Amino acid sequence: MKKLPPQAVILSLLTGQAQAALNFNLQSPVTPIAHQIYNLHTLILLVCLLIFFVVFGFMFYALFKHRKSTGHQASHFHQNFRLEVIWTLIPFLILIGIAIPTTKTVLAMKNVEHSDMNIKVTGHQWMWEYEYLGEGVRYVSNLGTPRDQIDNKVVKGAHYLLEVDRPLVVPTGKKVRILLTSADVIHSWWLPQFGVKQDAIPGFIHEAWFQVEKPGTYRGQCAELCGVGHGFMPIVVEALPPEQYDDWLKTQKISLAETSSTSSKTYTLAELTMHGEKVYLSRCAACHQANGQGIAGMFPPLIDGAPFSAGAGVTTPLAERGFWKDGKVVLGSKERHLDILMNGITGTAMQPMAAQLSDFDIAAVVSYERNSWGNKTGDTIQPAEVAALRKGVAK
Numbered sequence: 001m002k003k004l005p006p007q008a009v010i011l012s013l014l015t016g017q018a019q020a021a022l023n024f025n026l027q028s029p030v031t032p033i034a035h036q037i038y039n040l041h042t043l044i045l046l047v048c049l050l051i052f053f054v055v056f057g058f059m060f061y062a063l064f065k066h067r068k069s070t071g072h073q074a075s076h077f078h079q080n081f082r083l084e085v086i087w088t089l090i091p092f093l094i095l096i097g098i099a100i101p102t103t104k105t106v107l108a109m110k111n112v113e114h115s116d117m118n119i120k121v122t123g124h125q126w127m128w129e130y131e132y133l134g135e136g137v138r139y140v141s142n143l144g145t146p147r148d149q150i151d152n153k154v155v156k157g158a159h160y161l162l163e164v165d166r167p168l169v170v171p172t173g174k175k176v177r178i179l180l181t182s183a184d185v186i187h188s189w190w191l192p193q194f195g196v197k198q199d200a201i202p203g204f205i206h207e208a209w210f211q212v213e214k215p216g217t218y219r220g221q222c223a224e225l226c227g228v229g230h231g232f233m234p235i236v237v238e239a240l241p242p243e244q245y246d247d248w249l250k251t252q253k254i255s256l257a258e259t260s261s262t263s264s265k266t267y268t269l270a271e272l273t274m275h276g277e278k279v280y281l282s283r284c285a286a287c288h289q290a291n292g293q294g295i296a297g298m299f300p301p302l303i304d305g306a307p308f309s310a311g312a313g314v315t316t317p318l319a320e321r322g323f324w325k326d327g328k329v330v331l332g333s334k335e336r337h338l339d340i341l342m343n344g345i346t347g348t349a350m351q352p353m354a355a356q357l358s359d360f361d362i363a364a365v366v367s368y369e370r371n372s373w374g375n376k377t378g379d380t381i382q383p384a385e386v387a388a389l390r391k392g393v394a395k
Helices: 006-014 032-065 081-110 242-264 269-283 312-320 334-343 359-369 383-394
Strands: 117-124 127-132 137-141 168-171 176-182 187-191 196-200 206-210 216-222 234-240
Touching (some): 176 196
Parallel strands (some): 117 176, 168 234
Antiparallel strands (some): 127 137, 187 216
16 A cells, blocks of 8 residues: 655645544443443543632732732741641542542442343453343354455545444343453453443453443444454444344344254355355454464464464464474364364464354365465365264263
8 A cells, every 4th residue: 555645644634534533522422321421521520620720720829929029028837727627628528529429320330230131241352252141142243344454455444443243232222231251361341432341351250231322333442452453353332222123133043043054054165165265354364364374473374384483382282283393384184173173272362163153154164274375175174064073072
């Protein structure tokens, strides 16, 4: 992509061509908690502004009226009990005045009682997994920004790095309780317009809630530095009227039933690689790159015989699973390839995908990886093989 000269960049900013909006306040609140936070934020700013004018007003008045050029002589005093009490009491009362509404807001944020629905949110490097408890619906939300935009090959979209392939869908007017955890490192589910920012920590369940007032699409991000792909795990929530949400939920259940039936079908290599490419670009390309070359010293390439060097903390687990030997990648058999994808590699960022992908997705992405970027194994993996392996793992 051609680099713009500095004067062109300045001109674009002055003419309003920059994509970022110029905002000086919090985003517009759309939940009861977000309204409380917004009002509390405004109140404290006004208190700070009042303190500023009072303190600096007295200071500038004293500097002007008691300056030496007018012949004013400095007073000498050491103690004034009444003044000391006043300047101690006033800040104390200010803090109490701020603490009361702040405590009410914090308690309201933690009150998850009487919720209408529960959603489990699991953070992964680098995506969000949503499970509608009691409904049997679970899916993963990945970054939706095309790779060409990230690589500066095309013009960036209006929601660059703030778009996903599958948003979290919730009904308006319902109290939604979310239970947050993580499968690897610490993440943070942050949606400013909802007034929600809650850490997702491995081994712990944290709670938060929101109740969206009006339909719309709302965007947030992971707010905890969680690795090289931290900037690639946005949050998008689509709030629908209750009737439309019920229709969406029914559609999801039908789609899941249809997906489960694919395990009995047989696909050609072309069909598998076509679908596998889509799965790979949404789930694997962030680490292994769209061309399968990986990231030097961090994530290995997926090309048989490709050189890869990294620290022992990375190469040792790879070597133990037979994926790396003498400084080169060993693609190995399709059975081992399936095992690595489904069960992950302990000690590395390679997560187990068995619970995150369908049988068809796993079969397709492994077939794609084994027949792309110079890999010419000719292997086809059918969903039925994945289903059989999954049953064996369950046993």
